[in-house]
Amino acid sequence: MQTNTLVIGSGIAGATAALRLSADSQRQITLITRAKKATNTNSQYAQGGIVGRGDDDAPNILQEDILNAGDGICYPPAVKILADDGPDLLCEILIEQANIQFDEKESGGLAYGLEAAHSKRRILHVGDRTGKAIMVALLCEIERRPNIKILTEHTAVDLITFPHHARDPLATYQLPICHGAYVYDRAKRKVIRILANQTILASGGLGQIFLNTTNPNGARGDGLAMAYRAGARVANAEYVQFHPTAMHMTGATKFLISEAVRGEGAVLLTPEGEPFMERHSPKWKDLAPRDIVARAIYWEMLENDYPYVLLDIATHKKADAIKKRFPQIYERCLKMDIDITRRPIPVVPAAHYFCGGVLVDQWGRSSINGLYAIGEVSCTGAHGANRLASTSLLEGLVWGDRSARHIRELEPASVVDESAVPEWDISDAFYDTDPTLIQGDMKTIRNLMWHYVGLVRSHYRLNRALRELHHLRREIEGFYRKSLLTDRLIGLRNSVQAALIVADAARKNTVSRGCHYREEKLPN
Numbered sequence: 001m002q003t004n005t006l007v008i009g010s011g012i013a014g015a016t017a018a019l020r021l022s023a024d025s026q027r028q029i030t031l032i033t034r035a036k037k038a039t040n041t042n043s044q045y046a047q048g049g050i051v052g053r054g055d056d057d058a059p060n061i062l063q064e065d066i067l068n069a070g071d072g073i074c075y076p077p078a079v080k081i082l083a084d085d086g087p088d089l090l091c092e093i094l095i096e097q098a099n100i101q102f103d104e105k106e107s108g109g110l111a112y113g114l115e116a117a118h119s120k121r122r123i124l125h126v127g128d129r130t131g132k133a134i135m136v137a138l139l140c141e142i143e144r145r146p147n148i149k150i151l152t153e154h155t156a157v158d159l160i161t162f163p164h165h166a167r168d169p170l171a172t173y174q175l176p177i178c179h180g181a182y183v184y185d186r187a188k189r190k191v192i193r194i195l196a197n198q199t200i201l202a203s204g205g206l207g208q209i210f211l212n213t214t215n216p217n218g219a220r221g222d223g224l225a226m227a228y229r230a231g232a233r234v235a236n237a238e239y240v241q242f243h244p245t246a247m248h249m250t251g252a253t254k255f256l257i258s259e260a261v262r263g264e265g266a267v268l269l270t271p272e273g274e275p276f277m278e279r280h281s282p283k284w285k286d287l288a289p290r291d292i293v294a295r296a297i298y299w300e301m302l303e304n305d306y307p308y309v310l311l312d313i314a315t316h317k318k319a320d321a322i323k324k325r326f327p328q329i330y331e332r333c334l335k336m337d338i339d340i341t342r343r344p345i346p347v348v349p350a351a352h353y354f355c356g357g358v359l360v361d362q363w364g365r366s367s368i369n370g371l372y373a374i375g376e377v378s379c380t381g382a383h384g385a386n387r388l389a390s391t392s393l394l395e396g397l398v399w400g401d402r403s404a405r406h407i408r409e410l411e412p413a414s415v416v417d418e419s420a421v422p423e424w425d426i427s428d429a430f431y432d433t434d435p436t437l438i439q440g441d442m443k444t445i446r447n448l449m450w451h452y453v454g455l456v457r458s459h460y461r462l463n464r465a466l467r468e469l470h471h472l473r474r475e476i477e478g479f480y481r482k483s484l485l486t487d488r489l490i491g492l493r494n495s496v497q498a499a500l501i502v503a504d505a506a507r508k509n510t511v512s513r514g515c516h517y518r519e520e521k522l523p524n
Contacts, residue, residue: 013375016400046131070384221498236356385514
């Protein structure tokens with residue numbers, strides 16, 4: 001298959017890029033997702049909202065809040081782009097073009113919410129289903145574009161890069177360039193080549209490599225692992241943000257209790273009903289940045305052997321106001337026999353957002369020609385060591401637009417001839433994939449990452465994690481080479497690679513900053 005631009009991932013970043021590219025009616029865009037429905041992305045599950053520009057707000061105030069949350073390593077030019085351009089693009093793309101109806105005040109005008117570490121009310125929301133509202137609207141717009149082709153249940157296996165995949169041996173002397181991807185068609189159970197002039201990686205995060213996460217099943221680090229194998233630069237991989245308040249429940253994926261709940265007045269309590277955040281953050285208390293709140297909960301649970309802590313909104317808001325502002329959370333908790341208008345919610349921290357990723361410039365370009373990365377898989381530098389709440393959707397929107405604008409300015413070129421790219425080689429694959437091995441290895445990865453590369457890290461834990469992950473990768477690569485492909489096998493291979501990238505970055509960085517916390521210094 002040949003296309004002008006291949007977009008891998010259908011979240012807000014990928015969908016925005018495809019939509020903006022489609023303005024050039026002569027350009028063919030192919031958007032792929034491993035999910036059965038294109039809406040099934042991390043973006044869909046964003047509850048709290050998206051950063052806009054509040055009534056008494058300004059770009060320089062938002063910049064300052066982002067820089068403070070990022071703990072000294074945000075990239076100022078990226079922060080300025082996000083703060084200057086983001087709210088305007090939100091109005092242009094989401095409100096005017098996609099016609100999203102954000103919540104309004106009873107008196108009229110947009111209703112801006114407050115979240116942790118924000119100095120102003122600036123969060124636009126659609127109840128607590130903001131991400132879903134955005135994704136449904138964007139994908140409706142995409143379906144109206146005849147030059148965008150959506151392929152569901154198609155899993156990217158590896159990027160096609162020259163000279164690595166070139167038939168011509170003289171390609172060795174050329175700079176690396178991406179020409180698309182090998183993609184596994186799950187329905188036909190075969191790998192196809194999708195060749196493209198430009199490839200946009202918008203594959204999302206990696207929360208599923210941890211034992212507890214708010215991320216859906218597809219967040220396995222696929223894009224990060226593929227880009228790393230292709231030789232792309234990766235930055236800030238140690239900075240994995242753990243959301244402090246996920247519902248205490250069985251299973252790896254936890255239901256997120258939005259930070260907006262604390263923004264509306266909820267207070268964290270011990271199981272005995274005692275507030276504890278003032279001990280850990282006298283300045284911010286329950287509205288401290290996520291890393292501080294998550295570690296506070298971690299320490300309370302560890303020191304007192306609590307299975308969870310409590311989040312109390314019932315005491316601080318009237319029942320009708322809670323139901324109106326947080327309908328999804330109310331309904332989901334009610335299914336778990338928890339009426340949040342009457343009693344607190346049991347919560348635990350969970351892996352939530354990857355602040356690092358494939359290093360890109362202000363236009364989303366990676367270090368490999370022809371390869372762009374946007375959204376959570378990328379590292380623009382805007383988030384630094386700790387993402388400010390509700391900036392992730394905005395970053396995806398901004399760099400989705402910027403990557404599309406850059407691509408549209410390029411001189412038209414012919415897609416590489418398929419004869420120059422080898423077909424996927426299955427000559428050594430003679431085993432059916434063993435689901436028991438995959439399940440067992442994924443459990444091992446998740447346990448290692450949660451206990452040794454989680455909220456609080458140490459030299460000895462990280463070294464042990466790396467030893468065991470290196471051994472596991474060798475085993476996985478061994479049966480990957482000899483097994484017929486499945487989506488789960490592709491995900492396992494990528495998960496162990498993503499875990500190694502995070503663990504290695506965490507071991508090398510001995511400075512506690514943001515959501516990377518080292519318990520002790522290196523021994524002399």
